[in-house]
Amino acid sequence: MDEDQIRRVRSFNRAVTRRIGVLSDSYLGGGRPLAEARLLFEIGRAGAEVRELRTRLSLDSAYLSRLLRSLEAQGLVESSTSSRDRRVRRATLTRKGLREVDGLERRSQAFAASMLAPLGRAQRERLVAAMSELERLLRASAVEIAPADPAGADARTCLEAYYRELDERFERGFAPDRGTPPAPAELVPPRGLFLVARLDGVPIGCGGLRTLERGTGEIKRMWVAPAARGLGVAQRILEALEAHAAATGLGTLRLDTNQALREAQGMYLRNGYREIPRYNDNPHAHHWFEKRGLRRRTPA
Template sequence: MDSTLVARVRRFNRTVTHRIGALDDAYLARGRPLGQCRVLWEIGDGGSEVRALRARLDLDSGYLSRLLAALRADGLVEVAAAADGRVRTVRLTPAGAAERDELDRRSDDLATDILAPLDEAQRGRLVTAMGEVERLLVASMVRVAPADPDGPESRACVEAYAAELAARFDGGFDPARSIPAAGALMLVASLHGEAVGCGALVPHGSWAAVKRMWVAPSTRGLGLGRRMLAELEATAATRGVRTLRLETNRALTEAIALYRSARYREVPAFNDEPYAHHWFEKDL
């Protein structure tokens, strides 16, 4: 990694943490650190499962337990376990809800304080830049890893993939008619503990088929499709695969544009996939 880029990211981090008061042990003058305030906000009006809260915030279970214990001692949250003891939930008490409302008000004041010294053009530039930074930071938090093709994350992705194809294809989509991805190596992308994309490799000796490429609507625009394709290519190369092939439907214009921009060339049909109109190939 370029050391200059690393240094600029570190400088940005220092500026942001200083400007928003993240270093203060009494964030927004409320007598508690930023971590506790963030957890209060994330719990929300309807409460949350503790494990879901941990996944959304990417927190170590021990650290989150300490945060919740401090909030509970202050009378701001209630933590309860289900009958089987495996699922814990956390809810705001009335005092916790009032504290979160006050934190919201003070957070608005902080945002106003950041914007106030700037002129209109500078405010627009700052907010636009913040939007781009946020988008790229979210993209950097996505993790892509091998997954069990029969595991719950893989199944959830493939079901969402099939549902989208059924909605977009002329005449719908029936997975039973499509060529199966038997023996596939599955990669799943996850964000905050939730599966948000997938792709599969089906080996055929010296070549492999790319199948089940899908990205959740909530993460589109983050470059995840291109990243997933690159991860599949790298995985194939480590296994001695020399050529990748794939087919796609004419309705999937975004996918077709992605494959062409990634230097896949269109070739004659190499299988009898009933839903395909375009076939592509790339030498690794």
């Protein structure tokens, strides 16, 4: 890891927290700390389930409970249990809470304007563009990729969305049971691996690896949710699968893809895959790729 990059990130974090008033007990002059103000904003006019708030804000359960109790004591929030599931709690804003959020919105607008006002037009455009890029990269850095049960709930969520997209994009639709689809047992160690990417706890992508024969594996079920594309998630999944393949003695990887998936073909070519003759009977495939000479990666 580059020590100078780490130093610059830390410097940026200090500058931002000071500029936006995170260190104050009265965020934007509203009389409450940032954590409470942000929680009010996230609950919003429609209300929200407590477990969703916990995931969305990456908060510890005990800390979130303390924040909610404080807001309830101030008459800003009410909590209730779902009539359909007593385990589900929901937070909603009271009338006082709604007025508080309205004031928070006005102060937030004014603060954003105050950051832009001292700058010239070109500087404002540069700042906003840089903020947009930073937000995108921060989202990318928050993506977590980990092994998952290929028959589990998160895997099913990804695969069902993947199948729907392929059915829409393929000229003749898509049937997941045609050809030789991988069984869940093929996508778990020692025969394979299935990875799920999550952003704020929500599954947004997946990819699988199975062993075809001694020394040769196959990449399957590579997918990233449309809203998460452009964050480098597919690249990270592919690299993780390749690293696992190399670590388990697979020196060659193969894969197939449909002619409609041009962005996938481009990614494979950029990563050293080369088109080869057909090696399977997948009725949905038009292109077959292979990458040889996988080696274990040396940690950076």
